[in-house]
Amino acid sequence: MDLCNELKIMQNRYNEKRLRNIFLKRPKWLKSRDPISLFFGEKKALLKNGSVCYAYIVQANTILFDWFPHTDHPAHIVYSTDPYIGENPDILEETANAIYQYKDVQLDLVPEEWRELARVVTDERDRSGFTLSTERNGHTVKIHFLPTMIFRKLLPRRKLCGSLLPIITSPDCGTVMVLPKRYWTKEFRAAWIRGEI
Secondary structure, three states: OOHHHHHHHHHHHHHHOOOOOOOOOOOOOOOOOOHHHHHHHHHHHHHHHOEEEEEEEEEEOHHHHOOOOOOOEEEEEEEOOOHHHHHOOHHHHHHHHHHHOOOOOOHHHOOHHHHHHHHHHHOOOOOOOEEEEEEEOOEEEEEEEEEEEEOHHHOHHHOOOOOEEEEEEOOOOOOEEEOOHHHOOHHHHHHHHOOOO
C-alpha cells in the first residue's frame, strides 16, 4: 500500500467536506485543569482550520485495545505536518519506538537528550508535550510528541487495532484529534484493522 497516496486521499476527503462540529463526550475522570481538556475548547477551531497528517501511537491506555470497557482514554503520540513524513511515515514509528524503549528505565541510564521524554512516558499522568528535530537525507524534520484523547467513536471497530493514525492538527491549537473513520480510505482502514500499520 502507498501510505503517502492514502494520506493524500484522506486529506482531500476532509478538505472537500469538513466537519463543523462533532459530539465527543468528556470523560468523567478528565479534570478541567488537565491539558488534554483543552481539546473541548479548541475542537471547533481544530475542525475548521486543521489539516490531516499521520501520527503514531507511542503508548496508550491498554483498555483502548479491547472492546470493553467501552470508555475513552489518553495516549501519547508522535506526529509531524512536514510533507516529508507523509512520504516517509516509518520515521514516526522509529521515533515512537526510540521514545518507548526508555519507559521505566532509570533516568541516569537514559541519554540526556531523551531523559524528559523517558520521564513522561514512564509517568503516564504527565501531559507534557515536546518537539523533536531529526535529520533525514539532508532534510530536517520536526516531530511533535503530545498526549491526546482517543475517542472510540472515531475509530473503525471502536478500538485501537493499528498504531499509525490519520489525525487533524492545527498550528493554532494545542491539541489534535483522530480523523473520523468516515474519511479513511478503504485500503488504509482494512490494513489498520488487521494491525498491519
